[in-house]
Amino acid sequence: xxDTTLCSASHERKQLAFRxxxxxxxxxxADQISAAMSPSLLKMLINNLVYPDSFHSAAAKQLCQxxxxxxxxxxxxxxxxxxxxxxxxxxxxxxxxxxxKTQTVASLVGGLNADAVVKYTMWLKKVFLxxxxxxxxxxxx
Numbered sequence: 615x616x617d618t619t620l621c622s623a624s625h626e627r628k629q630l631a632f633r634x635x636x637x638x639x640x641x642x643x644a645d646q647i648s649a650a651m652s653p654s655l656l657k658m659l660i661n662n663l664v665y666p667d668s669f670h671s672a673a674a675k676q677l678c679q680x681x682x683x684x685x686x687x688x689x690x691x692x693x694x695x696x697x698x699x700x701x702x703x704x705x706x707x708x709x710x711x712x713x714x715k716t717q718t719v720a721s722l723v724g725g726l727n728a729d730a731v732v733k734y735t736m737w738l739k740k741v742f743l744x745x746x747x748x749x750x751x752x753x754x755x
């Protein structure tokens with residue numbers, strides 16, 4: 615519904631897509647978070663962060679602040695990582711903060727619990743060693 619109805623429609627519906635995600639993420643499991651943070655919604659988020667004069671720029675910034683707040687208060691590493699990895703995987707990028715001129719990923723990483731930090735660090739190491747912006751998910755070892 616978010617992709618087909620909200621992300622490709624009027625300004626009001628696009629605004630509603632951001633608000634929906636803001637309120638839905640705390641209620642979702644990790645696999646559902648990954649699905650809710652769809653490619654269409656992420657493209658819309660990135661575009662509205664890149665262009666500060668865009669119609670939905672304020673809503674995009676609010677969503678990023680909300681996601682950072684969720685990660686800070688969520689005790690579950692898998693849900694924290696689902697939010698973070700959605701921004702780092704395509705259509706997002708490992709350079710999300712640089713591209714959007716925000717501190718979104720930095721804020722998310724700062725809110726990770728110890729278990730999530732270990733898993734995120736292992737993923738970063740793999741990305742560094744392979745020399746790619748890996749789309750591989752963080753896996754349990």
